[in-house]
Amino acid sequence: MSRRVRSLSKLISVAKPCLLNQADAGIVSQTRSPTINFVLGGPGVGKGTQCARIAETYGFTHLSVGDLLRKDISSNSVYGDMILETITKGKIVSSEVTVILLKSAIESSQTDRFLIDGFPRSEENRVAYEQLIGIEPEVVLFFDCNEEEMMKRVLHRNQGRVDDNIDTTKERLRVFEAYSLPVIRYYSQKGKLHKINATGTEDEIFKRLRPIFAT
Template sequence: MDQARAFERLVGKAAFVLFFDVDEATMRKRLLQRGKTSGRADDNEKSIVRRFKTFTTTSLPVIEHYARQGRVRTVNAKPAPDAVFAEVQKVFDPKVVFVLGGPGAGKGTQCARIVEEFGFTHLSSGDLLRSEVARGSRNASMIERHMASGSLVPVEVTLGLIRDAMRASGSSKFLIDGYPRAMDQAEAFEKSVAKCSFVLHFDVSEDVMRARLLERGKT
């Protein structure tokens, strides 16, 4: 526990603990098998007993500590490596934050700071749609009509642009700015792309938003 506390005090807070859970009999068998070719001095019966004792008395309390905080992701490590990794992949699904707020709420400004501070990739649905119009894609005219009238672009179009941008980014942490704007958009995203970790809502009065937009419009 002293190592865990020192790390979080001096370095940073752990997002979660990835715990590979497997019984001692399986671990012992694996270690002894590995010892035949590993050349490691501690892959022998006597050392294995000591290592299990250290794990039980010293490491398990760390796992229990983080479990009480809801920060443990447990994977059954008894199956074959490919099956275990399939479960690990589920733990590392993309982290998606929907950023919502009225026009002029300051979403873009704050997203830029979040990107700089926390390493997220910022994707603006509005920017993606405007880019499609600018490059004259097959959906450009339709998108432009919807944007000009203030109506919502069909969900499959906006969602497709966001999904493609996520894949092209190579990132695993996303701020999705200005999306979803309706329940069907939210449901489609979580069904076909990824679960939303949480919604970051910038709450501000209409009077303040109006003043900001009019001021921005001057330049």
């Protein structure tokens, strides 16, 4: 285990009693057991578009970690400035902050079936999730696409995001390869990974996804 992961585990072991409100037991001891699915892939690979279609067709709640972070920036929270600086540089926001936001979104939802888009992006993310939430994902989708196509999609989607520029996207691609591929290998070894060819039209890609959720 790396020094960074050991440090995070130590931090979480200290913070966990504070984060889990004993008066409101939260996810860990709810009678309902949420269904969690992770959706991974590089920037511009089409995760958000396909998650929206999966959610509408099969009744999931789509939680985009990127959207949660951007919402936190706009709310001027205590984490906002740090999150903005981090994503503007194409880096990964600290795991404890990301997982706290994700945990809050799951607990406040009226549903119990989730597509978590863009998470976990690193081994630290995964360890923090297991420590603070601990619900094993049923399915992990990995949208696979070549770097040239991802770059083209990002630069043409015009969503007004601070990280949609050439320099930041190149850094995000580098970070994805360095930090997310170990997570993908981890879930592949556990037999949970579904690798999706993310080239083609939206309909063609969705057709490849249907057998996973239609069972």
